[in-house]
Amino acid sequence: MLAKIPKQFYYFLAAYFILNLIQSALTELIFDEAYYWYYSQKLAWGYFDHPPMVAFLIKLSSFFFNGELGVRFLSCVISAANLIVLWLLIDNPKKKNHIPHFFLLVFSMTLLNAYGFFTLPDTPLLFFTSCFLLTYKYFLKTPRLTSGILLGVCMAALMYSKYHAVLVIVFVLFSNLSLVKNRYAWLSVGVALLCYSPHFYWLFENDFVSIKYHLYERPNDAYNFEKYTLGFFVNLIAIFGLTFPFIYYALLKTKGKDLFNRALLFLTYGVILFFFISSFNRRVQTQWIIVICIPLAILVFNYMLTNKGTMKWIVRLGIVNAVLILYLRAGLIYQPLLFNFYYESHGNKEWVNGIKDEVGEIPVVFENSYRNAPMYEFYTGGIPTFSLNNVMYRKNQYSIDSSEERVRGKKVAYLSKYINDNSFSYTKSDGWTYKGKYIGDFNSFRKLECLLEEDNIKLGTSGYNLKVVNPYDFNIELSKLKFSVAYLTPYKNTIGLKSVKPSPAKEGIAFLPKNDTVNFTLDIPPFKKQKVGYVRIVISENGLYPGLNGKPIPVE
Structure with a gap:
């Protein structure tokens, strides 16, 4: 199957992979990546916010490289592999003559591009969504023992990536309800549940803390049309950039001519509808809908191959998208390119070193910051940190693990906005000020x-x-x-x-x-x-x- 892929495809893929490697090595971590790096320091079958796949990827990456690339290397690998799987999902024989168009389409999808090097739960979610769809496609052709087992493994991998993966599985099932009569489909469900059982056990042992938080305990705000529902539609545009009119036009013009196309359509429309309804209750984050990029990459490219007018406009606007994305990616590395805008990847080494110069090698306790605590620990090479979460914040991984014991009874530097008697402070380049003081014998009991x-x-x-x-x-x-x-x-x-x-x-x-x-x-x-x-x-x-x-x- 892979042998049939043209050499030109691999040339583009190599360029894409190398670009992501360079980007990964030169871009400082963003806060969520630092948080998931902290996950990976102690592998488990689950974590407060997410299943463990992202931690597993980072741990594997650390065996190959140090620093930022040691967090992102496997993301570069699976994002490149994802493009191969997407290519295999397209049956139209004309595709071999339009390899540059394929790469331009996927490269111009803004978040799909970003998750080509950032290591976040959505990175494996995208890859395993493609793998799941490829396996499902062959399952439709030959439902048998091996394809059923492989489908189950893919479903488990999806769920190990992010809880939103349940939407992928459910909407594909809704597209073909006859699966409930298929014994091999039930076999795949059994295999998925068996593979996922360690995480179920972890949830049970931890009082279903992740489920309770996401469903019941997460703070919210009163409904605001602009912030919630209008923001949802803005996100639908943002994930595709300038090509969005033609992306959604191709979606509307595509019919479910077979069970696989029907699955792609159900998945796309289902996710959009689900989060549209959710937007009346809470703000929908952009990455929550990113999974539609996978079915849409297949549907839109197939439509481009049969509609030259749409292809022409997607190519034109895709080139503009790609140039803007490359500029922004350069700005992630070198902040002056973004003028006065500071992103999460800017200045982290600087503020970490600034605080370390003040406090030295002693542990640091950040109040209400699961973001700053792991970032500080990462860039200081492992100085122990702890996020002390108070009633004005929310629980996170630091609330359930043993990190509190790393600072108990020790002299710590304590950083918090609730300090009135601070003995030192540090102001970041973006204007954020940290206030700190020293505590000689730190003792907290946050697990009471x-x-x-x-x-x-x-x-x-x-x-x-x-x-x-x-x-x-x-x-x-x-x-x-x-x-x-x-x-x-x-x-x-x-x-x-x-x-x-x-x-x-x-x-x-x-x-x-x-x-x-x-x-x-x-x-x-x-x-x-x-x-x-x-x-x-x-x-x-x-x-x-x-x-x-x-x-x-x-x-x-």
């Missing part, structure tokens, strides 16, 4: 849990039963803890705090025993400044700002 058994809370009511769980292997003195009620909007954004003093159910309790639970009686004070949708019980330890100890509970 505050559990209220009620399904809803009535403000100004007394006598609630509060359970405080101490998961640590040491006792914690109650004198070190201060309890508060955090008041949240109906969209789970914190709007206020009130101190409370829970009464222990048993007299004489002076500490929280290790690996144990203590019962308290708690009164919930009223809050009249703003409408309250939820409350959560939180704890401040050793004078630190309160954490995220309790779950949001609806207010009556």
Whole structure:
């Protein structure tokens, strides 16, 4: 199959691969990449925000290179492999005469281009979507044991990449409901579930923390048409750039003439419809819809081969797109090309070194920044960091792993915007200022849990039963803890705090025993400044700002 690919294709592919390698080596990490690099330092079957595929790719990359390329190398490899798979998915024999047009089409797709070198969960998602579609295509021709097993493996790889992958699988299934009668299709489901079982077990062991966060605990805002729904349509344009009118025109003109084309159409329209509906509830991030680039690359290129007018305009606008993209890619490396605009890949080494010059080799605790903590650790070569997440922020990987123990009892540099007595500060090139101070014996207890058994809370009511769980292997003195009620909007954004003093159910309790639970009686004070949708019980330890100890509970 690969032997039938023309040499010219490999020439273009080599140029694409080399360009991405150069870009990867010369571009500083963006914050999400640093966060996923932090994942990879301790491989697991799951992480707070995502399944483990992105961490696995980074770990493999680190065996080949150091630095930024040690994070991105496998992304360059699989993005190049992705173009081969896309090429194999196109059956039209005319394609051999239009290899430059194919590369121009995919290169001009803005986010598909960016994920050619950035290492993010969407990078393997795109690759395994292509692999899944190729396997499904051959499954339609010859449904048998081997194709069923391979289809199951591809589905599992998709789900290991990103939870959004479920949309790919579901919409392809909807395009061909007769699959429910196919024993080999059921075999593929069984294989997928078997391969995915380690992640299911990880979710179970971690109280389904990822699912709960994404579905129930993520903060939101009131609906805003411009920000949400109009922003969704802007994203549909942004992922294709100037070629978008002809991309969507080709989509509208394509008919589901066979089961595979029907799958591509269902996948594209299904994802668009799903996130259009979602836009009435929350802001849809651009990368959430990026998966439509895969079916559209196939559908649009097939349409170009039979419609010279569309091909002409996509080529013209694609060239402009490609030039702009190359310019922007150069700007990722050299900021002055982007004028006064600072992107995430600019100045990270500079601010990291600036802080390190101040604090030296001691660990650094960043309050409310799962972005800065791993970036600092990466560019200092492994100085321990920790993200201390408080009630004004959200939980992340630092909330569930053992990173808190790396800084416990040590002298740390503590950076936070909640500091009023800072002993040093550092201002980044983009104007952001870090305020810091030194803490000689740092101790936080952010894994303490505050559990209220009620399904809803009535403000100004007394006598609630509060359970405080101490998961640590040491006792914690109650004198070190201060309890508060955090008041949240109906969209789970914190709007206020009130101190409370829970009464222990048993007299004489002076500490929280290790690996144990203590019962308290708690009164919930009223809050009249703003409408309250939820409350959560939180704890401040050793004078630190309160954490995220309790779950949001609806207010009556």
